[in-house]
Amino acid sequence: MRRLLSLFGLSLLAHAMPADASERRWGGKLRLTDGVSSVEGAAGGGLASWAVIAGSETRDGIGGSAHATLVALPDFDLKTAGISLGLNDRVELSYAYQRFDTRRAGAALGLGRGFTFGQHIVSGKVRLVGDAVWDQDRWLPQIAIGVQHKVADQGAVIRQIGGRSASGTDLYASATKVVLAQSLVVDATMRWTKANQFGLLGFGGDRRRGRSLQFEGSAGLLVTPSLLLGAEWRTKPDNLAFAREQRALDAFAAWAVARHLTVTAAYVDLGDIATFRRQRGAYLSLRGNF
Numbered sequence: 001m002r003r004l005l006s007l008f009g010l011s012l013l014a015h016a017m018p019a020d021a022s023e024r025r026w027g028g029k030l031r032l033t034d035g036v037s038s039v040e041g042a043a044g045g046g047l048a049s050w051a052v053i054a055g056s057e058t059r060d061g062i063g064g065s066a067h068a069t070l071v072a073l074p075d076f077d078l079k080t081a082g083i084s085l086g087l088n089d090r091v092e093l094s095y096a097y098q099r100f101d102t103r104r105a106g107a108a109l110g111l112g113r114g115f116t117f118g119q120h121i122v123s124g125k126v127r128l129v130g131d132a133v134w135d136q137d138r139w140l141p142q143i144a145i146g147v148q149h150k151v152a153d154q155g156a157v158i159r160q161i162g163g164r165s166a167s168g169t170d171l172y173a174s175a176t177k178v179v180l181a182q183s184l185v186v187d188a189t190m191r192w193t194k195a196n197q198f199g200l201l202g203f204g205g206d207r208r209r210g211r212s213l214q215f216e217g218s219a220g221l222l223v224t225p226s227l228l229l230g231a232e233w234r235t236k237p238d239n240l241a242f243a244r245e246q247r248a249l250d251a252f253a254a255w256a257v258a259r260h261l262t263v264t265a266a267y268v269d270l271g272d273i274a275t276f277r278r279q280r281g282a283y284l285s286l287r288g289n290f
Contacts, residue, residue: 029056029089031256032228033133033178033185036264037067037287040148040198041082041096042123044174046266046283047232047248048216050187051144051174053127054094055086056260056289062087065289071268073281075105082121092125092146100200105276111157117200118153132176141177148172150199162240163202164209168194172216185228189216196239197273205239212237226256246271250283262287 034052035044043065044050055063063086071078082096098119106115125146132142148170152158155166174189194204194211204210214237220230231251238245252266266283273279 029058030133030178031226031259032222032254032262034086034289035176036254036262036285037065037069037082037084037096039069039071039078039080039096039098040121040123040150041067041080041084041094042125042146042148043084043086043092043094044187044189045218045220045230045232046250046252046264046268046285047234048187048189048218049125049146049148049172049174049191050189050218051127051130051142051176052132053086053089053092053125053144054084054289055089055092057086057089059089061089063290065287067285067287069283069285071270071281071283073268073270073273073279075276076103076273076279077101090127092123094121094123094125096121096123098198098200100197102274105274109274117157119198119200120151120153121148121199123148133178133180136180139177141175143173143175145173146171150195150203152199152202155202158202161201161242162206163196164194164204166202168199168203170195170199174216178222183222185218185220185222185230187216187218190214191216194237194239196237197245198236201240201274206241208237208239220252220254228252228254230254243274244272252283260289262289 038044042049043054057063068081080098084094100117107113127144130142151167170193172191176187191214214235216234218232220228234248250266250268254264264285268283269280
């Protein structure tokens with residue numbers, strides 16, 4: 001790098017970098033600069049996919065992560081678990097399974113108490129240019145493109161509520177930057193999708209059947225080398241006539257308890273879901289990485 005890192009950046013390096021070359025290869029990323037695991041499995045924030053690649057590996061190694069997440073809302077619960085593989089800090093492959101429990105709301109919707117929607121998500125991501133951390137001497141962010149193929153497991157119900165399909169594919173492009181001088185992490189993502197409630201209620205609908213361009217944004221402050229505080233905003237399509245779909249947002253704290261373990265807690269607001277208003281609650285996620 002042509003210019004010196006800030007004092008805080010040097011502190012991050014001193015506290016977070018492994019000592020020898022072998023460790024740098026397989027676990028050389030600064031803590032939290034690979035994000036956490038999103039609810040859809042890709043590395044990023046809790047709601048947004050970022051341009052970073054999962055795992056602690058640098059350009060000469062292979063890494064990965066596994067996560068388990070709970071989103072507890074007034075009328076619903078969302079649980080997700082998944083694994084990710086990072087190859088040379090260039091390519092990410094991931095799988096996640098989501099389980100959406102309607103609890104008592106299922107009876108009110110005519111589905112039965114405790115009715116659950118499930119979804120499989122297989123994802124891929126490629127870093128195109130830039131390095132979110134090491135390119136401190138220029139403003140170019142790390143830029144990546146990704147694809148997420150989703151298959152919901154309640155096709156009959158999805159068609160009854162107006163959904164066009166039980167499977168669909170999201171395409172997205174992300175730009176992520178870590179600004180060490182200001183201890184900031186910022187991301188902007190554009191997603192081309194027709195997913196209803198992340199895909200759990202199918203894809204396309206009786207109001208709108210095709211894809212639309214949606215925005216995901218994240219901003220965080222590295223308070224210490226092991227603590228990231230921030231917020232996210234994500235827009236979503238509004239395809240189904242029976243229920244309005246709104247934006248999602250959160251305010252989060254991600255704590256790297258140890259080099260290979262991160263705990264993320266958040267206040268999350270998913271708006272109205274399936275006619276049930278103000279679905280605001282708690283988000284808790286555990287991620288292990290290598």
